[in-house]
Every structure is written in C-alpha cells, then in structure tokens.
Amino acid sequence: xxxxxRLATAGSVDDGKSTLVGRLLYDTKSVxxxxxxxxxxxxxxxxxxxxxxxxxxxxxxSEREQGITIDVAYRYFATxxxxxxxxxxxxxxxxxxxxxxGASTAQLAVLLVDARKGVIEQTRRHxxxxxxxxxxxxxxxxxxxxxxxxxxxxxxxxxxxxxxxATALGYTEDSVVEIPVSALAGxxxxxxxxxxxxxxxxxxxxxxxxxxxxxxxxxxxxxxPVQYVIRPRTAEHLDYRGYAGLIAAGTVKPGxxxxxxxxxxxxxxxxxxxxxxxxxxxxxxxxxxxxxxxDIDISRGDLIAVAGNEPNVTDELDATLCWLAEKPxxxxxxxxxxxxxxxxxxxxxxxxxxxxxxxxxxxxxxGSLELNEIGRxxxxxxxxxxxxxxxxxxxxxxxxxxxxxxxxxxxxGLVGAPLPLLENGVESCSGGGENATPDNHALVSxxx
Amino acid sequence: xTLALDTLGRLExxxxxxxxxxxxxxxxxxxxxxxxxxxxxxLHLAIKAFYPAPVPFPLLHVDTGxxxxxxxxxxxxxxxxxxxxxxxxxxxxxxxxGRLEERPDGTRNPLQTVPLLDSITQHRFDxxxxxxxxxxxxxxxxxxxxxxxxxxxxxxxxxxxxxLWNLYNGRHRAGEHVRxxxxxxxxxxxxxxxxxxxxxxxxxxxxSHEREVFLRDGMWLAExxxxxxxxxxxxxxxxxxxxxxxxxxxxxxxxxxAADIHAVIAEVSASRLxxxxxxxxxxxxxEAAMEDRKREGYF
Numbered sequence: 001x002x003x004x005x006r007l008a009t010a011g012s013v014d015d016g017k018s019t020l021v022g023r024l025l026y027d028t029k030s031v032x033x034x035x036x037x038x039x040x041x042x043x044x045x046x047x048x049x050x051x052x053x054x055x056x057x058x059x060x061x062s063e064r065e066q067g068i069t070i071d072v073a074y075r076y077f078a079t080x081x082x083x084x085x086x087x088x089x090x091x092x093x094x095x096x097x098x099x100x101x102g103a104s105t106a107q108l109a110v111l112l113v114d115a116r117k118g119v120i121e122q123t124r125r126h127x128x129x130x131x132x133x134x135x136x137x138x139x140x141x142x143x144x145x146x147x148x149x150x151x152x153x154x155x156x157x158x159x160x161x162x163x164x165x166a167t168a169l170g171y172t173e174d175s176v177v178e179i180p181v182s183a184l185a186g187x188x189x190x191x192x193x194x195x196x197x198x199x200x201x202x203x204x205x206x207x208x209x210x211x212x213x214x215x216x217x218x219x220x221x222x223x224x225p226v227q228y229v230i231r232p233r234t235a236e237h238l239d240y241r242g243y244a245g246l247i248a249a250g251t252v253k254p255g256x257x258x259x260x261x262x263x264x265x266x267x268x269x270x271x272x273x274x275x276x277x278x279x280x281x282x283x284x285x286x287x288x289x290x291x292x293x294x295d296i297d298i299s300r301g302d303l304i305a306v307a308g309n310e311p312n313v314t315d316e317l318d319a320t321l322c323w324l325a326e327k328p329x330x331x332x333x334x335x336x337x338x339x340x341x342x343x344x345x346x347x348x349x350x351x352x353x354x355x356x357x358x359x360x361x362x363x364x365x366x367g368s369l370e371l372n373e374i375g376r377x378x379x380x381x382x383x384x385x386x387x388x389x390x391x392x393x394x395x396x397x398x399x400x401x402x403x404x405x406x407x408x409x410x411x412x413g414l415v416g417a418p419l420p421l422l423e424n425g426v427e428s429c430s431g432g433g434e435n436a437t438p439d440n441h442a443l444v445s446x447x448x
Numbered sequence: 449x450t451l452a453l454d455t456l457g458r459l460e461x462x463x464x465x466x467x468x469x470x471x472x473x474x475x476x477x478x479x480x481x482x483x484x485x486x487x488x489x490x491l492h493l494a495i496k497a498f499y500p501a502p503v504p505f506p507l508l509h510v511d512t513g514x515x516x517x518x519x520x521x522x523x524x525x526x527x528x529x530x531x532x533x534x535x536x537x538x539x540x541x542x543x544x545x546g547r548l549e550e551r552p553d554g555t556r557n558p559l560q561t562v563p564l565l566d567s568i569t570q571h572r573f574d575x576x577x578x579x580x581x582x583x584x585x586x587x588x589x590x591x592x593x594x595x596x597x598x599x600x601x602x603x604x605x606x607x608x609x610x611x612l613w614n615l616y617n618g619r620h621r622a623g624e625h626v627r628x629x630x631x632x633x634x635x636x637x638x639x640x641x642x643x644x645x646x647x648x649x650x651x652x653x654x655x656s657h658e659r660e661v662f663l664r665d666g667m668w669l670a671e672x673x674x675x676x677x678x679x680x681x682x683x684x685x686x687x688x689x690x691x692x693x694x695x696x697x698x699x700x701x702x703x704x705x706a707a708d709i710h711a712v713i714a715e716v717s718a719s720r721l722x723x724x725x726x727x728x729x730x731x732x733x734x735e736a737a738m739e740d741r742k743r744e745g746y747f
Binding site for chain 1: 468608
C-alpha cells in the first residue's frame with residue numbers, strides 16, 4: 001500500500017471546508033503549539049469563545065479580512081499509516097480554476113455539502129469537473145450533521161442522490177463513499193462519533209488512511225518525455241549522452257526496443273542511469289536518465305515510447321479546455337501549447353461546444369469560452385506532436401494553453417473528450433443514450 | 449525489487465524533475481545557497497539531477513554578515529568539493545555605500561531583500577532556486593513551485609499561475625524572474641529523514657553542542673558580531689542546537705541533546721513547535737509577517 005495520498009478538497013462557500021481541513025490538521029496533531037497559540041490569540045481577539053479552526057488554513061491577509069479563501073493552498077499531515085498532501089481548493093469565485101488545479105494531481109477528492117442543503121448545483125458541477133480531470137475516487141463529507149440532529153434519513157437521502165450523480169459521471173459505487181461529519185464538533189472526522197450510531201462506515205481519516213491508492217500506470221505502455229540531454233564532456237565520461245526525464249507511464253528495462261517521436265527513429269535502451277547507480281528496471285514516477293544504443297539526434301521535447309505501442313503523432317487534435325483566464329477564448333485564437341516537455345504554436349480552429357454547468361449539458365458553437373468555462377475545441381499545431389488521450393494517461397494526455405504575448409496560463413487542456421457527459425448531457429449519459437458509443441463508455445471510467 | 453516509490457522517493461523524483469525543467473527552459477538559473485540545511489539539500493538534489501555532469505548553475509549567497517563561522521566554513525568547503533561557482537552578495541557592502549541602513553534592532557534578515565534583487569538584476573538571473581517549503585508558514589501554503597516575480601521581485605498572490613499536473617509554465621518577460629521551489633511538498637520531517645537516508649553532511653551547529661547563550665523574547669540567542677546580551681540578560685552555557693540557520697541576531701537555538709541525525713529525527717517527530725516559530729524572531733513580528741516580506745521580494 002502506498003504511503004502517500006494526494007487529495008483535493010472542494011466545497012461551496014460556507015460549507016465549512018476550512019474548518020474541516022483545520023479539524024483534520026488539529027486532530028491529527030499536525031498543528032504545532034506556536035501555530036495553535038496564534039489561532040487562540042486571533043480567535044480571542046475576535047471575541048470567539050472557542051478557537052476558530054478555519055484560521056489554521058486561511059493564510060493570506062485579504063482572506064482573513066474577508067473570512068474566505070481565495071487560492072489553492074497545500075497542507076501536509078501524516079499519521080503512522082500514511083502521509084497526505086492536501087490541495088485545499090476554495091469554492092466560490094474562480095472555482096473551476098481552483099478545482100481543476102487541485103484535481104489535476106489528486107488521487108482522491110473530498111467534496112463537502114451542508115447537511116441542511118444537501119446536494120446542490122455546485123456539488124454536481126464540482127463532481128463533474130473532478131470526473132473530467134480523472135480523479136479516481138470521491139468522498140462526500142456530509143457536514144454540519146449536528147445541525148440536522150444527526151438524522152439518518154437526511155444523510156441517507158443525500159448519500160443516495162450523490163451516488164446516483166457520481167455513477168452517472170462514470171464512477172463505480174466502490175469508488176464513492178459518503179460520510180456524515182461535523183467539522184465544528186469533530187464528529188466522524190478523526191474519531192468515531194457517538195451521535196451517529198446508525199453509521200457503521202469509517203471516519204473520514206480512517207477512510208483516507210486505508211483507501212487503495214491507484215498506482216502510477218505501470219502496466220501502461222512506456223512513455224518518457226525527454227527533459228534535458230546530459231553530456232558531461234569530462235575525461236571520465238567523454239562519450240556519455242544520456243536523456244533525462246520522468247517516466248510518465250509504463251516501465252522500462254535495458255534491452256527494450258523504443259521509438260523516438262516525432263522523428264520515428266528506433267533504438268534500444270542500453271542503460272538506465274541514476275546518481276545512485278544503474279537500474280535493472282524503472283517505472284512511472286521515477287526520474288532517470290536513459291542511454292540508447294544508437295547515436296541519434298534527440299533533444300528536449302522529444303518523447304521516447306515503447307516500440308509497437310506508441311502514441312499518435314499528429315498536428316491536429318480534438319481537446320477539452322478548462323478556460324482559466326479573464327480574457328475569453330474565441331475561435332481562430334493563436335496560442336502556445338505546452339505538452340510534456342515540448343511547447344508548440346497552435347491555433348484554435350473550432351470552438352465546438354461549451355459545457356453548460358447549470359443544465360449539465362452542452363451548448364453547440366458557443367462563440368466564446370469565458371473564465372471558468374469548459375468546452376471542446378479543435379486545435380491545429382505548428383508541428384506534429386505525439387499525443388495520448390487524457391483518458392489513457394493524465395500525464396501524456398494533458399497540456400497547458402499559454403498566452404504567447406504575456407506568458408500567462410490560459411487553460412488546462414485534455415486530449416480528447418474524457419467525459420462523454422460533455423457530448424451527451426448527464427441524463428443520456430447515465431442511461432447510455434443513443435450517442436453513447438462503446439468507445440465513449442470506455443472513456444467514462446475515471447482512471448489515472 | 450519493488451518499483452513503487454516511497455514518500456521520500458517521490459519527493460526526490462519530483463525535485464529532480466523540477467531542476468531539469470528549469471535547466472531545459474531558462475537561460476540563467478541560480479541556486480540560493482547559504483550552507484543551511486535546506487539549501488544543502490537543494491544542492492544535493494541538483495547534483496543528483498545532472499549526474500554524471502556537473503550542476504549547470506552557479507550558487508548565490510546573500511550574506512548578512514551575521515553568520516555562524518561553522519556554516520561559512522561548511523559553505524566554502526562544499527563549493528570547493530563540487531567545483532561550483534559561488535557569488536556572494538554581502539549586506540555589509542550595501543550598508544557601507546549607503547544603499548541600505550542598519551535597523552535599530554540590529555537584525556539583518558529583512559535587509560537581504562535589496563542585495564538579493566540587485567544581484568538578480570546584475571547577473572540577469574531568470575530562475576532562482578530557493579529551499580522554501582509550503583509547510584513552513586501559512587502564507588507559503590499557497591506558493592507555487594514556479595513563482596513569478598515582477599522586475600521589482602514582488603510576489604502578487606493574485607497573479608500567480610495555476611499549476612496543473614506536473615506541467616510548469618516558466619514564461620516571463622524581460623526583467624522578470626521566476627523563483628523555483630523544488631522542496632515545496634517536503635515537510636521538515638521529510639527533510640531530516642532524507643538527510644539521514646542519503647547521509648548528507650550538515651554544519652555541526654544543527655546537532656547539539658555547548659554554547660554561551662542569552663534569553664531574549666523567549667529565544668536562546670548566541671553572541672556574535674551582531675552583539676551580545678543587553679542589560680538584564682545573562683550569558684549562560686547551555687547544550688543547544690539550531691533548527692534553522694539564518695541571521696545570528698534573530699536565529700534562536702533550542703535546548704537539545706540531539707547529537708546525531710537519529711536523535712534529531714526523534715526530536716523533530718515529537719516537537720510541538722514549528723521550525724520557524726521556534727527559532728525565527730522576524731516571523732513573529734506580525735500575523736502577516738511572512739506575507740508582507742514575500743510581497744517585498746523576500747523568499
């Protein structure tokens with residue numbers, strides 16, 4: 001079992017997310033004495049009788065003044081069983097931007113709802129974004145359960161409604177868990193609550209400690225974006241020429257036949273090098289240096305892939321964009337695309353549709369894509385690039401859209417349409433509507 | 449053999465990936481190196497990232513002049529051992545020619561910002577590696593791994609770019625630079641566990657030793673070029689060690705018997721104070737102290 005879990009949190013304003021995260025840190029004793037003193041002082045200054053745990057996580061001055069969180073914050077806590085990296089994503093303005101950021105690296109997401117309100121529109125939208133980004137597992141924390149008198153019927157109704165929605169988005173039932181909690185009172189966050197005798201499942205922390213973590217895609221075909229060419233040119237390593245990078249998918253061994261893309265030249269791995277010595281085998285997630293049998297021209301931006309199971313090399317692609325900039329996207333826009341270690345010029349040749357998050361359906365040819373909107377586009381690239389579908393690999397199926405003039409990041413890009421929801425709407429998707437081809441179903445499953 | 453990486457293996461792999469991205473995309477990177485534990489760890493990871501080639505960047509130390517001798521000796525030895533190039537920006541030079549003024553409290557940590565920015569401009573550094581970690585302080589929890597700074601070195605939390613997957617956007621305009629934090633996802637305990645696993649040497653003052661210290665604002669300060677005990681403060685001999693190393697005038701020692709790495713890890717695991725809260729007077733100035741210094745261009 002992996003000893004590290006990367007998770008993201010998402011919720012609406014006032015769902016008590018900061019309090020929940022503060023509670024996790026507080027109850028796992030991840031908050032140290034001086035930090036806690038500062039929170040006690042600040043709470044007392046505001047005339048509060050008990051410490052406001054949200055103060056543990058609301059970091060920036062403007063946030064404390066407004067009592068809200070603005071930006072994704074990263075928290076670290078550990079128990080004897082696991083270490084956790086938590087991306088705490090705020091729920092109000094710019095929620096897509098923040099949720100997409102937090103979700104892009106998360107293996108699990110904790111969604112919060114207020115037990116008094118149940119599953120609301122924003123919960124559905126958050127879940128849709130998490131499914132789109134391929135977060136493998138969801139937890140619904142039904143918070144403020146104390147404010148509905150720890151009522152089992154209320155919890156069950158919310159849990160059932162959420163499971164139905166998540167299933168429609170492609171989640172299997174065992175990848176979704178609902179837990180009744182009170183972040184303020186501490187019920188079922190770390191310790192089991194005596195107030196919910198009807199709940200037999202794990203507490204939130206127990207679940208986080210024991211949930212299976214999807215490993216890096218070791219059984220996938222080998223993918224290795226070349227970051228940097230290592231040429232020491234020293235007497236000891238006169239002819240050394242190594243290709244440095246992080247294995248994006250699959251495994252590699254000396255002797256493996258590989259193909260270098262986009263050139264298509266073939267060679268054989270002769271050595272997997274690291275500062276700690278040669279490796280007999282290496283797998284996704286590892287930073288290594290590869291040496292090849294043939295002296296071929298390889299530079300940063302190239303992709304080394306297993307021969308016989310390589311990605312498509314193409315200068316035209318269909319993609320889903322999560323638009324993160326104030327400046328809207330219009331068809332015909334010229335942008336930069338950063339995919340793996342390669343950045344190429346690109347043009348948005350068509351804006352096909354926009355995901356209508358209110359109706360959870362799509363709007364054809366919307367004319368523009370605004371901040372926090374998600375839509376499907378056709379892109380033409382200035383040069384051919386090796387591309388995998390996002391549903392095949394989060395690492396080699398993702399890209400950034402960058403503004404060539406000011407360098408800002410405009411969008412998160414996903415190769416293909418990872419969520420058929422965008423095509424069919426959530427209703428037809430759940431019922432396997434007539435447009436849902438077998439291929440689309442294959443893409444539904446949120447995988448690593 | 450197992451191919452699944454443990455926590456330290458993942459953190460190391462991520463840091464190496466970040467170093468190589470910067471080497472691939474920037475023209476003039478530099479590593480901030482003081483000889484302290486975080487920058488020593490940073491250098492260790494840089495060496496591993498480019499092995500068997502030498503590290504393709506120089507080092508920069510913004511020297512407050514309020515140093516511990518052991519740390520400067522260590523700094524110079526490490527630089528020589530790996531055949532690296534070290535630039536030193538001395539705060540004293542800025543004070544001597546009037547560009548900076550000594551503070552009434554004698555603390556020089558806040559004075560580092562101007563020499564740092566001047567050096568970045570002078571050498572046209574476009575990427576500056578720092579050892580900052582997100583677990584250190586609340587304002588740092590929202591820091592990006594690639595943190596864009598204006599030509600004035602300023603950090604605007606609202607202008608920071610979303611960081612998606614492991615794709616880093618390092619584009620910047622002329623005069624701007626990017627601060628890069630390969631240790632973002634490490635905790636203090638991860639740092640110590642990794643130092644143990646890799647057998648990384650640190651300056652002796654990180655381990656317990658006897659030292660003349662005096663108590664000020666609840667911290668044990670040592671005497672040095674920055675001054676000594678004032679009236680009402682008494683020098684006493686204590687067994688102490690340092691958890692962070694910075695300007696001697698505001699870096700406190702902690703009472704500790706932890707004489708080796710195993711004892712330090714046991715102590716850090718059990719500690720009830722954050723590294724910064726325990727030993728840095730300048731972070732205590734206000735609730736938003738770190739945020740304010742970051743906005744000004746400090747790390």
